[in-house]
Amino acid sequence: MNKNSIYFVIPAYNEEKIIGSVLKKLNKNGYFKIIVINDNSSDNTHKISKKYAYVINHKKNRGQGAALRHGINYCLKQSKCKYIVTFDADGQHRIEDLNNMLKPVIDKKCEITLGSRFLCKKSNMPFIKWFLLKLSLVFTLLISHINLTDTHNGYRVMNRYAAKCIEIKENCMAHASEIIDEIGIKKIKYKEIPVIINYNPYVIKKHNFYALIKRSIFVAFKMIIRKFRLLFNNN
């Protein structure tokens, strides 16, 4: 496996405290094709990231979905890129899970792998996060008719075909549900892979009970609007 054909897309917003160690670890493991999409962070995210990765800067904060779209489109323009990994900047995703994520895509068993924290027994996830994620599984089943064990996991590996097919239009957090909906509509072959999501003290400190609930309601609302839009466009 040529590690230079594997491109990482890492959306980042105000992650100066942790992004250096995340990127350093990827470099240490032989991964150098790393695209960080820095979304107008007010801290040193850009300065730190450019030591280890290619950085795309957004002049305005456009959201995680817009960052992924920009990063994935950039990768598709690189002829050497065969696989795209979407990976978080806050240390929640583990390089140790990468081979399991990559293998089914490289072996052509599927076109995209989706990380699932619920297929792993080990987790220190806060209860509110657990509850909202479980609720979103039911919502996804109703809206997208896909029965997954984890719908909002940012750890994915896709081949070029999947990356081209999946259209990310949602700029903010609703992109995760949108990606799953696109997988269903475009019949992209997927496989869920157990991954450990690290709820380190840095991440827990960022959690805000009301913000998490507000975000979930917002995502649900956006997805309902998307479904109506698709329905009317098809009629």
Ligand SMILES: Nc1nc2c(ncn2[C@@H]2O[C@H](COP(=O)(O)OP(=O)(O)OP(=O)(O)O)[C@@H](O)[C@H]2O)c(=O)[nH]1
């Ligand atoms: N480019 C960009 N990246 C973002 C933005 N918001 C969050 N991110 C990044 O997207 C990744 C995931 O965001 P988080 O807020 O940690 O979301 P999450 O991991 O789904 O949720 P938690 O479990 O609460 O951490 C991290 O690398 C963030 O830095 C944004 O507005 N723009």
Ligand SMILES: [Mg+2]
């Ligand atoms: Mg996170």
